Amino acid sequence: MQTPFGTIFSTNITPDAETGIGRWPEAAFRRAMRSGVDRAGRHLYPTFPYDHFTNVSDEDDQALYAYLMTRQPVRAPAHANQLPFPLDQRFVIAGWKLLFLRRGTYQPDSTQSAEWNRGAYLVEGLAHCGACHTPRNALGAERPDARFAGGDADNWNAYAINAQSPAPIPWDADALFAYLRDGWQPDHGVARGPMAEVVSNLASVKESDVRAIATYMAGVFGAPTPERRRQAEAVLARVKTPSAHASQTNTAGAAIYTAACATCHETNRPLPYGGVNLGLSTAISSPDPRNAANIVLSGVRPVEGERSPIMPGFASSMNDDQISALLNYLRSRFSNRPAWTGVEKTVADARRTQTVFLQTSPGPRNAPADPTQRDKP
Amino acid sequence: MMTLKVNGHDHQIDADPDTPLLYVLRDDIKLNAAKFGCGLGQCGACTVIVDGKAVLSCVTPLLLLEGKQVTTLEGLGTLEAPAPIQRAFVEEQAAQCGYCIAGMMMRAQALLQRNSKPTDEQIRAELEPHLCRCGTHMRILRAVHRAIRLMDTADASSASQRSAQ
Numbered sequence: 001m002q003t004p005f006g007t008i009f010s011t012n013i014t015p016d017a018e019t020g021i022g023r024w025p026e027a028a029f030r031r032a033m034r035s036g037v038d039r040a041g042r043h044l045y046p047t048f049p050y051d052h053f054t055n056v057s058d059e060d061d062q063a064l065y066a067y068l069m070t071r072q073p074v075r076a077p078a079h080a081n082q083l084p085f086p087l088d089q090r091f092v093i094a095g096w097k098l099l100f101l102r103r104g105t106y107q108p109d110s111t112q113s114a115e116w117n118r119g120a121y122l123v124e125g126l127a128h129c130g131a132c133h134t135p136r137n138a139l140g141a142e143r144p145d146a147r148f149a150g151g152d153a154d155n156w157n158a159y160a161i162n163a164q165s166p167a168p169i170p171w172d173a174d175a176l177f178a179y180l181r182d183g184w185q186p187d188h189g190v191a192r193g194p195m196a197e198v199v200s201n202l203a204s205v206k207e208s209d210v211r212a213i214a215t216y217m218a219g220v221f222g223a224p225t226p227e228r229r230r231q232a233e234a235v236l237a238r239v240k241t242p243s244a245h246a247s248q249t250n251t252a253g254a255a256i257y258t259a260a261c262a263t264c265h266e267t268n269r270p271l272p273y274g275g276v277n278l279g280l281s282t283a284i285s286s287p288d289p290r291n292a293a294n295i296v297l298s299g300v301r302p303v304e305g306e307r308s309p310i311m312p313g314f315a316s317s318m319n320d321d322q323i324s325a326l327l328n329y330l331r332s333r334f335s336n337r338p339a340w341t342g343v344e345k346t347v348a349d350a351r352r353t354q355t356v357f358l359q360t361s362p363g364p365r366n367a368p369a370d371p372t373q374r375d376k377p
Numbered sequence: 378m379m380t381l382k383v384n385g386h387d388h389q390i391d392a393d394p395d396t397p398l399l400y401v402l403r404d405d406i407k408l409n410a411a412k413f414g415c416g417l418g419q420c421g422a423c424t425v426i427v428d429g430k431a432v433l434s435c436v437t438p439l440l441l442l443e444g445k446q447v448t449t450l451e452g453l454g455t456l457e458a459p460a461p462i463q464r465a466f467v468e469e470q471a472a473q474c475g476y477c478i479a480g481m482m483m484r485a486q487a488l489l490q491r492n493s494k495p496t497d498e499q500i501r502a503e504l505e506p507h508l509c510r511c512g513t514h515m516r517i518l519r520a521v522h523r524a525i526r527l528m529d530t531a532d533a534s535s536a537s538q539r540s541a542q
Contacts, residue, residue: 252440259395259438264417273419301505312418312506316430317437 253329
């Protein structure tokens with residue numbers, strides 16, 4: 001995993017005795033989950049999110065341990081991390097923990113429903129949503145004063161998922177449930193990048209757990225203000241009336257949109273096969289243009305064996321200037337936010353960082369969810 | 378009026394800049410190998426090569442093609458002298474109805490131009506954006522593998538011709 005501090009490699013958690021966790025007793029496993037310490041007592045880097053896993057219950061740790069220890073052992077020695085001095089010294093992590101690790105399992109809030117508490121337990125613990133969606137401080141710890149205010153994941157912007165959400169239509173529990181379950185939702189669009197992987201994994205999670213996550217997160221987003229609600233209604237009304245003002249502006253961006261994008265994105269053809277109207281797109285309303293750039297370059301590959309969204313990538317047919325012109329146009333036409341700055345650099349960076357993905361494809365990002373699992377109890 | 382380079386020839390095209398390349402190829406230049414399938418960039422039947430890369434011509438407007446080289450299936454070889462990829466598809470009888478095949482061949486060609494020895498996995502991944510309703514996928518895969526061998530022998534024989542001269 002690439003971090004601002006260096007590259008950290010995940011280690012073998014199959015029950016291989018030499019290179020995996022085959023010799024770990026359950027107590028050692030639980031200690032790693034709770035305190036970020038390996039069997040030999042060495043501190044683990046917090047890229048392994050024990051700051052969240054510390055919330056996991058004894059029963060769930062026990063179940064995880066039983067599951068992992070009954071997998072096929074694989075011999076796979078760990079790669080050496082690439083970290084500069086002094087970060088390569090593991091005692092540094094002890095200081096980090098002293099500052100940032102809040103130990104203790106999840107404590108239910110008795111004023112809330114059982115479903116809300118289940119959602120909170122999952123979100124704060126195993127699902128560790130904040131690991132991407134909460135911004136981090138200079139030392140790489142999640143900022144407690146900015147919970148769910150938006151962060152980074154593999155050169156994608158993990159949107160703010162609290163009251164600062166840039167989504168044109170406010171999220172509620174039903175919309176969140178549909179999105180997390182299906183990977184797309186008509187008023188918001190499609191899960192892409194690392195979130196596509198998350199949604200794919202959630203396909204094998206019990207429906208009631210996904211519902212609980214949606215319930216808890218709807219509370220984190222909070223009820224929209226009357227002003228926000230009015231704006232959302234205006235957006236929905238605009239989206240539903242066929243575009244009367246179809247690009248009169250004769251710019252390159254407008255022409256590219258008309259020719260390459262509008263055939264899907266402005267036909268009111270429903271998701272997942274039609275494109276979301278970009279007036280509803282969080283990528284276009286977000287203060288950060290990275291996701292929009294990533295998606296224009298690489299598109300959305302369909303998931304094998306099930307109904308899923310699809311979009312062609314334009315990396316081969318558009319150069320950086322053309323994509324920048326397109327993005328600037330989309331921002332001015334489909335959001336009421338100020339223009340993005342530095343779009344050209346964002347596009348160039350996106351093309352560089354996504355090269356591997358663009359040329360190899362279907363990597364784990366598009367890992368097919370097991371369709372036989374989805375929507376089953 | 379713009380100049381569009383297709384298969385090594387310059388064509389003067391009188392069309393709006395937002396016209397999809399596919400329409401220009403088929404209607405104006407009368408090159409009918411690239412097919413209209415979905416018009417949404419979702420099926421791959423319209424694939425051509427632009428500057429070495431496989432591109433969906435139905436969602437590629439003319440204005441993006443200024444100064445670029447477009448290659449269609451007609452540009453690879455002729456009936457009398459088919460290109461290795463074309464020979465391979467014929468020899469494997471990879472086409473059933475044939476509607477998707479031009480697009481499949483163009484993307485396979487683009488792949489082989491940048492990687493002359495792709496693995497089976499890489500070929501499958503590369504051709505993933507293409508739909509075939511007849512179900513000749515296994516023949517298509519065999520045809521691409523055959524094309525790799527044909528190109529390899531072609532390279533070897535032209536190399537030996539060169540060394541003989």
